[in-house]
Amino acid sequence: KLSSDWWRGGVIYQIYPRSFQDSNGDGIGDLKGITARLDYIASLGVDAIWISPFFKSPMKDFGYDVSDYRNVDPMFGSLADFKELLDQAHAKGLRIMIDLVLSHTSDQHPWFIESRSNRENPKSDWYVWADPKPDGTPPNNWLSIFGGSAWQWDARRLQYYLHNFLTSQPDLNFHCPDVQDALLDVARFWLDLGVDGFRLDTINFYFHDKALRDNPALPMDQRNATIAPAVNPYNHQDHLFSKSQPENIAFLERLRALTDEYEGRACLGEVGDAQRGLEIMGEYTSGDKRMHMCYAFEFLEKRSLTATYTKHVFDQLEAKAGDAWPCWAFSNHDVQRHVSRWNLDDAAARQHAVLMMCLRGSACLYQGEELGLHEADVPFEKLQDPYGIEFWPEYKGRDGCRTPMVWAAQDEQSGFSTAEPWLPVSAQQAGQAVDRLEADPSSMLNHYRRAIALRHAHPALATGAQTGMTETGSILSFVREDLHEQIFCAFNLGMDSAAFNLPEGSWQVMGQDLGGVEGSGNVVLNAAQFILMYRKKG
Numbered sequence: 001k002l003s004s005d006w007w008r009g010g011v012i013y014q015i016y017p018r019s020f021q022d023s024n025g026d027g028i029g030d031l032k033g034i035t036a037r038l039d040y041i042a043s044l045g046v047d048a049i050w051i052s053p054f055f056k057s058p059m060k061d062f063g064y065d066v067s068d069y070r071n072v073d074p075m076f077g078s079l080a081d082f083k084e085l086l087d088q089a090h091a092k093g094l095r096i097m098i099d100l101v102l103s104h105t106s107d108q109h110p111w112f113i114e115s116r117s118n119r120e121n122p123k124s125d126w127y128v129w130a131d132p133k134p135d136g137t138p139p140n141n142w143l144s145i146f147g148g149s150a151w152q153w154d155a156r157r158l159q160y161y162l163h164n165f166l167t168s169q170p171d172l173n174f175h176c177p178d179v180q181d182a183l184l185d186v187a188r189f190w191l192d193l194g195v196d197g198f199r200l201d202t203i204n205f206y207f208h209d210k211a212l213r214d215n216p217a218l219p220m221d222q223r224n225a226t227i228a229p230a231v232n233p234y235n236h237q238d239h240l241f242s243k244s245q246p247e248n249i250a251f252l253e254r255l256r257a258l259t260d261e262y263e264g265r266a267c268l269g270e271v272g273d274a275q276r277g278l279e280i281m282g283e284y285t286s287g288d289k290r291m292h293m294c295y296a297f298e299f300l301e302k303r304s305l306t307a308t309y310t311k312h313v314f315d316q317l318e319a320k321a322g323d324a325w326p327c328w329a330f331s332n333h334d335v336q337r338h339v340s341r342w343n344l345d346d347a348a349a350r351q352h353a354v355l356m357m358c359l360r361g362s363a364c365l366y367q368g369e370e371l372g373l374h375e376a377d378v379p380f381e382k383l384q385d386p387y388g389i390e391f392w393p394e395y396k397g398r399d400g401c402r403t404p405m406v407w408a409a410q411d412e413q414s415g416f417s418t419a420e421p422w423l424p425v426s427a428q429q430a431g432q433a434v435d436r437l438e439a440d441p442s443s444m445l446n447h448y449r450r451a452i453a454l455r456h457a458h459p460a461l462a463t464g465a466q467t468g469m470t471e472t473g474s475i476l477s478f479v480r481e482d483l484h485e486q487i488f489c490a491f492n493l494g495m496d497s498a499a500f501n502l503p504e505g506s507w508q509v510m511g512q513d514l515g516g517v518e519g520s521g522n523v524v525l526n527a528a529q530f531i532l533m534y535r536k537k538g
């Protein structure tokens with residue numbers, strides 16, 4: 001499927017490069033490691049790979065703090081290694097999306113070093129600098145996601161600078177036209193090199209309110225819908241002025257126009273907003289001049305996909321974001337793996353894999369998800385994530401989903417490395433190693449392959465309309481359809497058996513080999529069961 005809209009309904013495999021495959025025995029995954037595993041990735045049947053940042057970085061936030069946008073960190077290899085990876089992936093029909101972190105840089109980026117040197121240098125307003133209040137305190141009440149004020153005092157400029165994440169991740173000032181141009185040049189550099197698209201980090205954080213108005217407090221009853229962990233005071237504020245500003249749109253349009261100069265490239269924008277996520281998704285993907293799709297947080301939350309919640313999300317999506325094209329994920333490098341987060345047993349995990357392939361939208365699968373991995377236990381002494389260190393023990397950080405990929409059941413380092421890895425291999429995960437599951441036709445890994453193949457075999461599942469979403473007790477049902485076929489999908493997402501009436505007409509049951517049940521008329525679905533049926537049109 002090498003069409004130019006491969007991204008629509010596509011399945012994207014997310015790689016966290018530090019933890020995927022080490023090729024040179026330093027305990028850290030790298031680009032050559034990914035290249036060595038391309039056959040495995042292709043065997044999953046995915047359309048594309050999104051690689052988390054591998055650019056030059058002091059690694060304070062493990063690559064999401066970039067100090068040189070145009071080069072590969074030596075830890076991960078070289079630009080030549082990246083080109084080799086790109087060529088080999090393309091030869092196997094796999095697209096490569098890179099992760100552009102444009103909202104902020106590392107404090108070691110030459111731009112920031114220059115900007116902080118004094119108040120007169122040419123880059124003095126490339127970052128968000130502001131004077132203290134008369135009493136010396138920060139200019140306003142904005143908070144950092146990773147804890148504390150969003151403002152950091154700088155003793156040289158005698159001013160504060162803005163950071164939405166770590167203090168070592170100063171926020172770029174998008175109100176400055178030179179900053180926008182410089183970042184578009186970065187995007188062009190990678191497009192010229194041949195990447196197929198961008199996963200764009202935190203696109204709703206690009207602009208801030210120029211007047212630096214205080215954020216209002218969030219009403220008590222809204223403080224539970226969270227992106228950040230509950231213990232984080234960040235949840236108590238409505239980030240009205242520190243993110244999701246109207247100016248973002250014009251920049252996204254510039255980025256899209258640039259991308260459209262090239263054939264078949266796609267922009268996937270990450271929008272984290274607990275209050276207005278779907279609305280913003282609507283704004284950012286509407287028409288064909290902004291993002292191709294937005295990465296949604298709705299299924300990355302603590303609350304699971306009950307029939308009620310899932311229907312609610314799609315109703316909201318339709319109401320607030322009409323033609324938006326979502327990209328769903330259950331797991332990623334920032335959240336507890338979903339099998340643990342939602343406490344899914346084997347059957348439910350399999351059912352969720354199929355559900356993901358049936359829902360309208362593109363889908364991201366996070367490395368190890370296809371093995372059914374649980375969150376790994378990482379003891380405090382081994383913790384690497386500064387976010388986890390800050391809020392331990394109420395929140396344990398993001399290391400439990402970042403432990404090394406498990407390739408080989410018998411190997412002490414799971415086939416990931418010959419050295420001690422940067423995070424410990426989880427002993428509990430050995431039984432789910434790739435080599436173990438590969439050999440068993442009924443394994444989770446092979447189940448995922450069949451689920452992905454199902455989507456590719458039925459264009460209605462990938463790109464068709466989604467109609468008639470209905471909640472019958474704990475059963476969620478809906479229809480996917482295009483010009484040629486209709487697919488009826490029903491999933492029992494509850495803990496108990498439930499009954500419902502199959503739609504009239506002559507349908508063919510499909511997907512039993514995935515674990516669904518056959519039936520007619522009034523059928524009962526047990527917990528974690530589902531049924532898929534299709535019929536040709538006209």
Ligand code: TEU
Binds near residue numbers: 064335
């Ligand atoms: O994440 C953005 C984001 O909103 C996360 O901070 C999220 O709220 C948190 O991790 C939930 O646990 C992106 C990247 O995915 C993340 O890895 C980076 O740390 C962050 O941006 C800063 O670049």
Ligand code: CA
Binds near residue numbers: 022023026027029075
């Ligand atoms: Ca390495």
